[in-house]
Amino acid sequence: MKIDKQETSGSIFNIGGNFVNQGILNAENVYLNNDGTVQELVRPNQETLRIQFGINYVDDLANEQSGKRLIEREDLNQVCQILTENKEIGIVGNPGVGKTCMLFHLSCKMKDVIYINLKNKSLQTVLLHIINKYNIIAGVQLIDKIDIENGLELFQGLLVDSKITFLIDECENSSEIIKRLLPLKKHQNIFVYASQLRTDFDAESIEVVPIGNFNESEAKRFLQEYDISLDVLDINELLEASQGNALYLYYYSQYSISPFPKGVDQYHRAIWKQLDVSQKECVIVSSLAHFPVTTVEVSQLLFSGELQKTIELIDTLRLVNRLTEGKIEVFHPAFRKFVVEQTKTDGLLDVYKSRLGNYFKDARNFRQAIYLLIDLEPETLEDFGFEILPEIYNSGEFEFSNKIAYALLKKPRDPATEGYLKFCIYQNQRFLQLDKDAALMIEDAIQLFARAGNRRLHLVAQMNKAMDLVESGGIAHGRELVDSILEQDDEADPEQTGPLLVSLSKIYIDLHQYKQAADVCKKAYDLFAKQKNLYGMVSSMANLASSLNHFDGYRDLSRKYAHKLLDLGLTDYYFGLELIALNALTSIYRQMNKYEEAKKYGALAVRQCQKYKLFKKAILNLINYGNIFRDTGETDEALKIYQEALFHAVEMNIHKEQCRIHWIMSEIFVEKNDLEEGLRLIDLSIGSAKLVNYSYGIAHGLKERGSILEARGEFKTAAINYEEAFNIFVQIGGMIKESNRCLTLAILLYMKTGEKNRLERLVKISVASFGGENFIDLMGIADYEENIVDIHDYFSQLNVKYIENPAPNNQVPEYLDYLRYCKDNLESSKLPFKKIVLALCANHCNNPNRLSLLSILIEQSGKLLEAGELQDLISEIQNSIKSLKIRKTVGEIVFLSIDPKGFNLEINVHQEDPMGIKLCLAFLIFRTAIPEIFSIEGLDIKQKYFKIYFHEYDLLNEVMSAKGGLSLDFNDDLQSHVIKWQQAEFPTAVVINNDYEAKADLLRFPGNKCFIYLLRTLGCEVSGYFYNKDIGEIYEITRSITARIALIFGYTNVDDDAERKFDYNLDLSKIEELIAE
């Protein structure tokens, strides 16, 4: 079973489960006070939340409609009829035709109703409201914030087995919200949207019921309901003037005006004229305010606090609705609009806005004040802008939050404040998915925090950047940044460090760096233990268990912690953690081939998901569970489980998961040799992926389709599929292995089918990409018999590209690949290889990367460079490396390396010893690349000339046999020794094992460190001589050089510490103590 094949996109089959984030470290938790000090934002407690979300907007709706005598529209029946079949419906009509009334009627007919008016609400507010409504019913903890994606996911999960009618009003204000709600799968729930705009529903094919004005009989019924009986003449006149508009008729019943004004707008005007000054002001105040004002506020504004007077005014006014909690609101949006327009025409809009805004500001109701004052009196933002910013952000109004931040940025600020504002903008832009702008902003913010010396915010900003990088595939950069964050982070601020570490561990997991992740988890656990933070401890233990099971030698420990977690009995509170433990155990037992145990925990995990209705996680766990059955060869059982996962994925409308499940199922059928079914399933997989632009899924699907088609003998279409897959992998970035594989497969098929044009095009693409971040490597095709591409020609093109590159990277691995090809085809490769080495040599331009590459190629060349070739090489080196003088004496070649600081190093090698010559060249060229190999800053030079010999071990032993011979030990990494030979005139010599070239062969032993060892020991010996110091001391001073050299070879952990075994043992007693408390 090739389960490995599936471990492609990281977390999909990451049986390690999802990490629990112990508090995301975001700047939303902190805010700057007006004096620039950083404050902790006080989060609302459960009681506050319960009050806040206990508000039932249906009550508001009922209050609003209570004074009215409504008639049931004839359309209502049609709406109800549609709702018996469809779960979703849009009600569309002009202002005042009675959309809200219809929602009210529906609310009376339905059982569980949630009514939401979208006016001035963000998607987050809406989601919070809905989710907390569910939470109140379920009697669980309420939440005070959520991000959009999680919120939608959660909402989708909740919809699965609820039966609620959602009435969503005034959608015309919030097309964005509607766009996100429409695609949710509604299951047994009913959604009714009311909007003035039909276009809101164009994208999704939901039934739309247009609501028009009253027809004559409805109008009459309405008037009858209000006990208004009119003469035929009057009624005709009224119907003509009103056009049957319900709002107009309602006005008519409430504000008797003659002659009849023409249309609703004129009616507004007529009513307006009737109002006295305080009535007008009351209406203006509630129209201009962004959120409903309270009676108390109106009383303070209009009657210096006389509440009774205000209440009377509101009662007689009949133009504002009293909502719950003493709030009032202009009773119809159309009238509100009119009032604003009218105030503007009167030239009083700014006056009132300013008065109202400043009133709110003085009353410290900044949330209301900001909307009124931001354009009008931006200077007032100085007083409260900083204070209100996090609140606006938390309410999900990102664009407005941005506006505030930009307004505050207009004034010159100190770096910390400017950084903070830019960081806020960055967060908004991320939510608004303006990734490019966000990246620029965070960069600015990081620099500003650094300048300000604000360590904490600097770290927060860097962490955010690192997460972005990892998410967008800039994995290498992300990793570097994370490493540097970890270095900067001492335990100066333990409160913050814990969550920071948890975030870090998530990044490491994304990067598949489980060792580092485990390290960080352990650190986090110890920190949380100090703070007695039980949740922190338990979650870091779960995370540790999860990461430890990914690398050898620690699975027992991982299993121990996972079992411990289950035993702690805390899982009722932290069921997410139990899931992690179960995941880890499933994975561990699977790796141990204990499938029965694995099945047991896998099944438990699935049940747990179902119990807590975590359907999305259930899908993941079902897939994991199915994988075990696949391992054991029970494919039918596995298929059943995948089917169930698929069912949930379809239920919840998660296309990404559908795509994954289909491709797994396709693989199973392909294994069963049922190519037809495999092809059908993979097409489905691609289809699902395309629906949500899931690039990885599309690419993977295309690749699989390619392989099925290839198996069916349809080579040309298969090749096209591979190539498409390749293109997508390249676009995703960071998928080098996958993209190269697809490309190779495509090329092989093009060769098979003789598609020369396509082939040449691909070679060109490959050459062009050399030196960039994503090199499209074609060397893989050399291994295939069908290959018709001239590899030498191809590689010499790459070499030209490398030489032309003004800032070449370290490209040792690519050259080694070529070296392998040359060694495999020795005779035909000698000349082309030599040409490449000579070209590199002639064009090194003192670039360290080119020089070290040249050095390694010479050292690794083996039989490719023999006496004849070496002759040419030496001539070229004399031309192009001025600091290296080479001459021949009797039987020996003398290399003299001249250093501007005054070291002169002479190395003598036997003429008949090509290996010695090559190593000597390699050493001296490497030294021009990295002079620090033996030149040390800050030490005084004591000697100016040093002469050493390079000897082959056997040869030397023969010479020495008369004196008893030498006895030197060599091992895998140790193939050379520096020896002192006291009797000789020049006592230092390097003895090289005859087997050096075989043992040091990086193609055969990719991890060998023979050359590094030679460079280091000889380097230290030489500098010890020049500076007249003890070798041990020199080695200590130049320690960091090792890592630098190793990097060139592509090793990362040459440091001794890296080899040390980590201690991941946790002090479990602490957790028990805490629980006991």
Add this chain to the structure above:
Amino acid sequence: MIEDLQKIFDLAIRAYLPPLDETNSVPVLGIAFANANYPKQIEKILASISEKFNLSISPAGKLLNLKVSKASNGENLFDALLNYEEREYEWLKNHIKKSISGAFVVGAIHNGKFMIVSDNPLSFNPYQVESFNVG
């Protein structure tokens, strides 16, 4: 008939209690509706009853509770809860005796003003109140 009356008076919105002066020697209660139609309908119904009435007003919360019955047999005709001006009520309460006779009129706030509405403006008379109780 009487049910219709009550239904209409449910829609009444405001009470006017003008002070006594040269033009008003007896207490008069003005009952305002939002729509000019209602007074006309009331006129039709009350005309058929065509009797004197008993009327009492008393504050109920921040509204004024109005009760109207037939003077002949005390049969309740309708009651209503109306917005009112407290000063007007206080003035009246302090200036009239209990069970004084008076009148009431029914009108509408039309084009922003309180207007008495009648189908036959020429023969219009206020409704006579035998005992006007201010409690």
